[in-house]
Amino acid sequence: MLNFPRWKVITICLLSFLGILMAVPNFLSDEQLANYPDFLPDHQLTLGLDLQGGVHLLWEVDLTEVEKEKLESRRGDIRDAFRKEKIVLRSSIRNKAIHINLTDKSQTEKALEVIGDTVEMLGESLTNSGVADIEYEVAGDGIIVVRLTQEGLVIRGNDVITQSIEVIRRRIDGMGTTEPTIQKQGDGRILVQVPGLSDPQKLKDLVGKTAKLTFQLVNAAVGVGDRVPPGYERFPMAENERRSGLPESIVVSKRKILTGENLKKAGLGYDQNNQPAVSFTFDRIGGKKFADVTRKNINRQFAIILDNVIISAPNIQTAILSGSGIITGNFTVESASELGLLLQAGALPARLTVVEERTVGPDLGADNIEAGKIAAIIGLAAVMVYIVLSYGMFGMVANFALMINIGMIFGLLSMLGATLTMPGVAGIVLTVGMAVDANVLIFERIREEFRGGKKALAALDTGFEKAFSTIVDANVTTFIAAIILFQFGSGPIKGFAVTLAIGIATSMFTAVSLSRMIISFWAIRKRPTTLKI
Amino acid sequence: MLLKLVPTNTNIRFIDFRKMAYVLSLVMIVSSFGLYFTKGLNYGIDFEGGIMIEIGTEGPANITRIRAAMKSLNMGDVKVQEFGASNDVLIRLEHQEGLTVDQVVEKVREVLPGAIDGEISYRRTETVGSTVSSELISDGILAVLYAMGAVLIYIWLRFEWQFGMGAVIALIHDVILTIGMFSFTGMEFNLSTIAAILTIVGYSLNDTVVVYDRIRENLRKFRKKPMTELLNLSINDTLSRTVMTSVTTLIALASLFFLGGEGIHGFAAAMIWGIFVGTYSSIFIAAPMLLWVELQRENDTSPTPGMEVLPPKKKRA
Numbered sequence: 001m002l003n004f005p006r007w008k009v010i011t012i013c014l015l016s017f018l019g020i021l022m023a024v025p026n027f028l029s030d031e032q033l034a035n036y037p038d039f040l041p042d043h044q045l046t047l048g049l050d051l052q053g054g055v056h057l058l059w060e061v062d063l064t065e066v067e068k069e070k071l072e073s074r075r076g077d078i079r080d081a082f083r084k085e086k087i088v089l090r091s092s093i094r095n096k097a098i099h100i101n102l103t104d105k106s107q108t109e110k111a112l113e114v115i116g117d118t119v120e121m122l123g124e125s126l127t128n129s130g131v132a133d134i135e136y137e138v139a140g141d142g143i144i145v146v147r148l149t150q151e152g153l154v155i156r157g158n159d160v161i162t163q164s165i166e167v168i169r170r171r172i173d174g175m176g177t178t179e180p181t182i183q184k185q186g187d188g189r190i191l192v193q194v195p196g197l198s199d200p201q202k203l204k205d206l207v208g209k210t211a212k213l214t215f216q217l218v219n220a221a222v223g224v225g226d227r228v229p230p231g232y233e234r235f236p237m238a239e240n241e242r243r244s245g246l247p248e249s250i251v252v253s254k255r256k257i258l259t260g261e262n263l264k265k266a267g268l269g270y271d272q273n274n275q276p277a278v279s280f281t282f283d284r285i286g287g288k289k290f291a292d293v294t295r296k297n298i299n300r301q302f303a304i305i306l307d308n309v310i311i312s313a314p315n316i317q318t319a320i321l322s323g324s325g326i327i328t329g330n331f332t333v334e335s336a337s338e339l340g341l342l343l344q345a346g347a348l349p350a351r352l353t354v355v356e357e358r359t360v361g362p363d364l365g366a367d368n369i370e371a372g373k374i375a376a377i378i379g380l381a382a383v384m385v386y387i388v389l390s391y392g393m394f395g396m397v398a399n400f401a402l403m404i405n406i407g408m409i410f411g412l413l414s415m416l417g418a419t420l421t422m423p424g425v426a427g428i429v430l431t432v433g434m435a436v437d438a439n440v441l442i443f444e445r446i447r448e449e450f451r452g453g454k455k456a457l458a459a460l461d462t463g464f465e466k467a468f469s470t471i472v473d474a475n476v477t478t479f480i481a482a483i484i485l486f487q488f489g490s491g492p493i494k495g496f497a498v499t500l501a502i503g504i505a506t507s508m509f510t511a512v513s514l515s516r517m518i519i520s521f522w523a524i525r526k527r528p529t530t531l532k533i
Numbered sequence: 534m535l536l537k538l539v540p541t542n543t544n545i546r547f548i549d550f551r552k553m554a555y556v557l558s559l560v561m562i563v564s565s566f567g568l569y570f571t572k573g574l575n576y577g578i579d580f581e582g583g584i585m586i587e588i589g590t591e592g593p594a595n596i597t598r599i600r601a602a603m604k605s606l607n608m609g610d611v612k613v614q615e616f617g618a619s620n621d622v623l624i625r626l627e628h629q630e631g632l633t634v635d636q637v638v639e640k641v642r643e644v645l646p647g648a649i650d651g652e653i654s655y656r657r658t659e660t661v662g663s664t665v666s667s668e669l670i671s672d673g674i675l676a677v678l679y680a681m682g683a684v685l686i687y688i689w690l691r692f693e694w695q696f697g698m699g700a701v702i703a704l705i706h707d708v709i710l711t712i713g714m715f716s717f718t719g720m721e722f723n724l725s726t727i728a729a730i731l732t733i734v735g736y737s738l739n740d741t742v743v744v745y746d747r748i749r750e751n752l753r754k755f756r757k758k759p760m761t762e763l764l765n766l767s768i769n770d771t772l773s774r775t776v777m778t779s780v781t782t783l784i785a786l787a788s789l790f791f792l793g794g795e796g797i798h799g800f801a802a803a804m805i806w807g808i809f810v811g812t813y814s815s816i817f818i819a820a821p822m823l824l825w826v827e828l829q830r831e832n833d834t835s836p837t838p839g840m841e842v843l844p845p846k847k848k849r850a
Contacts, residue, residue, distance in 0.1 A: 050796065058665065186668075200658070201635060336623050355662035357634060364587070364656040371794030379788030383781050389536040390777065423725050429789050430732065430804070433782030434739070437774075440781070441743065444774040451541065470746040473691055477742055478735035480818055481680045485731050488676035496728045500735070531534070 004517055012513045016404050019506070022411030043414045046179075047195075048421030048495060051369050053362035054195035055203050061188045062351040063157050070097060070148060070156065074118075074134060078146065081114050098146040102178070105142035112136070113147060120153045131155065157188060160349045165190055170345035171206050190352070199361045208352055210307050211342040213397060214258035217293075218301035218313055222251040231255075235303070238311045242328040250310055252303045257293050259347075262286025266343035268336050271328045276336040278327040280343060288324025295319035306339070372425040379429050380406070387436060391443050392532050397518050398439035401510040405435050408506040413499065425495040431503025438475070438511030442467040447533045456528045464516050471512060479504045538780065539773040547768045547816055548824070550759045554817035558706060565713025572716050577723030580670050582663040584626045584637055591651035593619035602648035606640055617795030621656070634660045639812055657826060673727040677708065680731060686849035692745060695826040700741045707737045710810050720799050729803035736782070736804075737811030740775060741819045747771050748823065766819050779812050 022041045025033060036042055049056050075091055075098045082089055087110065088103040102111055115136050124130035133152040139145040161184055172180045172194065181193040194203055219232055224247050228234050236249045262282050269279025282290055293302075294316050304312040304327055306378065312329040331339070384402065388395040409428060446463030454462060482504065485497035568616055578585050588594075596613055603611040605707060609627050616623040629637050638658060663671070681704055689697035711730055715722050747767040755763060783805065790801035 060662075060664075070709075107677040118686070127774070155768075322728070354634070354660075355665045356660065358659040359655075359657060361654060361656040363589070363654060368794055368796055371792060372797075375788045375791075375793035375797075378792055382784045382788060386536075386784060387780060392535050422794075423728055423800065426725075426789060426797050426800055427794075429785050430782070433785035434736070434778070436781045437739065437778040440774050440777045444771075444777070448770070455830040464751075470743055473746055474739045475743045477684050477687055477738045480683045481580055481731055481735040481738070484683055485676055485728070488679055489731075493673075493676070493724055493728045496725075496732075500732070 004520055008513075011515060012517055015509070016408065016514060019408030019411040020404065023407045023409075023416050026410055026414060033421070041415065043417065045410065045414050046417065046419045047192060047365075047369070048419045048424070049195060049358070049360050049365070050422045051365050051372075051420065053197050053198060053360045053365035054193060055197045055200045056356075056358040056360075057192045057200065057203065057207070058356035058523060059190045059207065060186065060354040060355045061157075061161055061190065062353065063153075063160065063188050064349045066156065066160050067096065067148060067153060067463065070133075071096065071396060074098065074146065074148070077118050078115060081118050082111065085110065085114050087111055087114065096147065099139075100146065102144070104144040108138060108144070110143060111144060112138070113290075115144065120150050143179055153382065160238060161188065161190060163349045167346050167348050168192060168207050171341060172203075174341040175203075175206060189355070195364070198359065198361055201359060204354060206338070206342070208354065209342055210348045210351055211260065211345070212307055212347045213343055214256045214305045215255075215258040216252040216256055216291075216303050216305060217297060218303050219251045219503065220265040220301055224248055224399065226251075235305055235308055235310050237313075238309050238329065241310070241312070241334075244330060246313065250303055250313060252305070252310075257302065258286055258289055260343055261346070262289070263343055267340040268333065269326050269340075271326055273405065275328065276331045276333045277325065277329075278331065278336050278340045280327065280340075281324040282413060284323075290323060290325075291319060291321045312337075368422055371512065372422065376425065376429050376432075380432055383436060384433055387439075394439075394443050394446075394519070394533055397515045397522075398436060398443070400518070401439065401515040402432065402435055405503075405506050406432065407508040409499065410511070411505050412502045412506065416498070418498050420499075421495040423493070424499045427496045427499030427503065431500065431507060435503065435507030435510070436480075438467075438471045438507055439515055441471055441474075442511065442515070443533055450531050450533065456531050457523055459531060460519065460523055468512065475504050475508050537773075539776050541773075543769045543772055544765070545769060545772070546765055548764050551817060551821035551824075554813075554821070558710075558814075558818060561713065562706065562709050563721075563736050565653060565709050565716065568713055568716035572719075574712070574722040575719045577721045577726075578625065578659060578661045578666070579723045580666050580673075582661050582666040583628060584634055585658070586624045586638065586641060586651075586655065586661045587616060587657040588622050588624070588645070589654040589656050590620045590622065590649050594622045594649060596622065597644070598648040599624070602644045603641070606644060608637070608640075617798070621795070628663070656815055669724060673724065676727065677734065678729060680734055681705075685733075688742070688745075692749060695823060696745050696749075698826070699819045699822040700738060700745070701743050702822060703741055703814040706814050706818055707733055707807065707810050711807055714806050715803070718802075720802060723799070725797075725800045726803055729800045729807065732804060733807030733811055737806060737814060740778075740811055740815040743774065744768060744771050744815050744820055747793075748820065760824055764823065768820055775812060775815070779808055782808055796814055 010416065022043070024040075025036070025042045025044050028036065033042060033044075071093055075093060078098065078100070079089070086105050089111075090101040092099050092101070100111070102108060102451055115134075117133075120133045121130035122133050128458060131151040132149055133156075134146050135149050136144055136146040157501070165184065168190065169180075169182050171184065172192070177196060181191065183191050185191045192203070192207060197203060219229075222228065222232065228251055231254055232251050233254050234249050234251045237246050240390055242248060262285065263280055263285075264283040265281040269277050271277045281287075297316050298318065299316065301313050301315050303310045304314075312327050314328070327339075380402075385398045387398050387402075391398065413424075418424075442464055445467040446459050449462045450456065450459035450465075452459075479501060482497045482501035486494055486501065489497055587625040594615070596615060600611070600613045601614060603624065603626075608629055612623075614623050615621065624641065626637060628634075632640075642655075681701055684704070685697045685701045688700050708730055711728070711733055714720075715726065720726075744767060747770050748764060751758075751763050751767050751770075755766075758766070786801050786805050786808065789797055792804060793801060
């Protein structure tokens with residue numbers, strides 16, 4: 001078995017070469033990389049936040065709020081449908097269900113039919129008939145209970161998360177930072193990682209604001225202490241507006257003239273006094289509606305409400321036909337552009353709260369890299385010296401395989417686009433220690449066979465062969481552990497598992513193929529009669 | 534002249550020490566449990582929730598002054614400790630009722646300049662909510678359990694069920710002792726610790742499988758040898774390799790422990806302990822446990838050249 005067929009030699013050399021080639025870009029500067037030939041791989045390892053500094057935020061999407069809003073709107077739909085069919089009812093929302101009390105119990109059949117007509121199918125596609133968003137049953141004489149279906153809620157929840165991710169991405173992109181990670185995590189969580197950022201507050205302000213914008217007409221007849229009449233609601237006035245003499249709160253009509261969804265563009269603008277303001281442009285439909293409302297309500301006040309706070313309550317002086325306007329209200333350049341960005345990116349469909357936050361300062365990241373580098377180099381050197389001392393020439397072969405091995409780990413990690421974290425560095429250092437194991441198993445076996453009376457070549461041959469099954473068993477078990485770690489672990493555990501798994505794969509390859517090939521070539525050329533091992 | 538830590542042809546009667554090893558392991562396991570239930574573990578915020586702030590100072594920090602400043606905030610149990618260097622301080626707080634994390638951090642930032650001379654750099658802030666932390670715990674425990682289950686099945690398939698049992702018992706032994714070590718030293722128990730425990734599981738298995746592999750081979754070779762002798766022979770056969778691999782891994786880990794920075798300290802420490810425990814358990818727990826169960830020794834009938842050749846026996850009932 002010392003003879004290697006040519007195709008095997010070529011494959012082994014090619015694989016080793018490719019592995020190293022993929023690792024090369026990591027050791028080049030940006031400048032060198034720019035001049036790097038196109039046909040060569042140029043993926044670099046992404047450094048984790050712990051190594052380059054940055055902010056990591058895990059947000060939880062408030063899905064109960066979504067459910068509540070949905071129930072409320074379904075109740076409205078059903079009431080409207082009933083009104084059309086002249087069915088009189090009383091309804092209420094209790095225990096996450098709409099309870100409907102029919103005044104005329106004989107209308108139950110018809111009522112069920114009407115409710116049935118309002119059912120929406122969610123997640124419909126060509127191959128999938130979708131799931132109903134509500135389910136309903138008669139719960140007594142003239143009483144109907146309507147509930148949201150569990151499946152429907154799951155679909156809706158996923159939609160909300162996808163939309164939220166989209167909105168967050170637009171907002172962060174507007175910030176102009178590089179390579180943020182925004183992804184769904186588990187059920188109802190969104191992970192946001194922005195490398196290089198050291199101020200989590202700014203990010204939290206930007207991501208966490210719902211930015212729900214509405215335009216509603218003001219009812220100036222109702223004062224601060226008065227009771228709110230039906231069909232109206234009261235909102236507090238923004239702090240800086242209050243300071244400029246406006247009332248603490250204003251009562252507005254519940255009907256929304258327009259919402260943020262009608263906006264086409266928003267950004268920093270200036271008012272006639274050259275004070276910073278938020279300028280906005282409505283889309284076509286919004287512009288038309290805005291023109292209509294302003295024409296009909298000249299000399300009345302409307303309120304611009306952001307996340308349940310009135311940020312501005314201007315008087316309508318003329319009909320605004322252009323479909324654009326500005327929001328004034330004691331803004332600074334910074335706060336106006338931030339609000340513009342928020343409005344431009346759209347509102348979040350649900351409230352988000354931070355459940356996990358990690359910020360690593362850039363100097364700590366640099367320290368970690370430095371320490372990791374030193375530990376890796378010293379560890380590697382020490383292991384190599386020890387191996388040469390123990391196995392002599394064979395040890396040098398093992399060391400060569402080890403170097404190739406490390407190159408391949410870096411290469412594969414870069415190609416996979418994996419993120420290198422501190423636990424990942426630990427994984428690499430550890431594989432260095434363990435990678436040697438496969439070679440140790442082989443060398444010990446050769447030594448044993450040689451001492452057992454076998455001739456040098458035969459000892460080499462049997463040594464490799466017998467060690468092989470042990471190496472496979474030993475590595476597969478560790479590999480299984482690594483895969484499970486990756487599957488069930490989170491965050492740092494995952495990064496560690498990836499490097500460990502790759503390290504096991506490459507160390508098996510280098511020990512079983514590469515060092516075996518080198519030793520075989522040597523043995524065939526030299527025909528040794530004795531082995532110094 | 535080549536370096537050899539283990540002399541050639543050792544014949545150490547490892548199996549004779551098994552009773553001692555069992556007693557030692559039992560004592561260690563019981564004390565690990567005792568420590569776990571009395572002293573408990575020093576959970577990091579990954580598992581306990583809370584707020585952690587790491588700051589860097591210009592000169593050596595005065596921990597007592599920082600502690601006093603923190604106490605003035607009335608934020609309950611606050612831990613202040615040096616983190617690796619005298620100008621690196623770790624502050625840990627619980628979540629405060631009625632205050633957001635930002636408000637807490639803000640307050641800390643307000644009082645710290647009074648307790649520290651010169652510039653303060655905020656190296657790291659981490660907060661983990663309580664729902665997330667309990668999920669991280671259950672995920673971590675599940676990962677360990679699943680890994681053990683998968684490994685048990687693999688060894689069962691490749692060897693025999695007796696080997697699988699032995700390997701898993703050795704693993705449980707290693708995991709308990711590692712957790713015990715964390716309780717004893719009061720080192721922080723966090724997500725990287727779970728990664729370390731899983732690596733220990735992997736390493737210890739690796740070791741156990743190598744010894745088992747040799748036992749399986751010798752079972753086929755020497756079909757008349759008494760079990761005790763056969764186990765001793767197998768352990769001695771693989772001893773040189775066991776020591777060699779342990780030493781190389783320990784060298785790499787020692788480098789991590791001493792030079793890898795504070796962030797990786799706990800991980801390296803756990804692993805170093807795990808290498809010792811894992812190697813010990815392969816030799817003194819996993820191997821002798823095979824004496825308790827009867828292993829089939831007749832499944833190989835082909836004589837190995839140069840070895841004692843015996844006529845194939847009938848299968849025992």
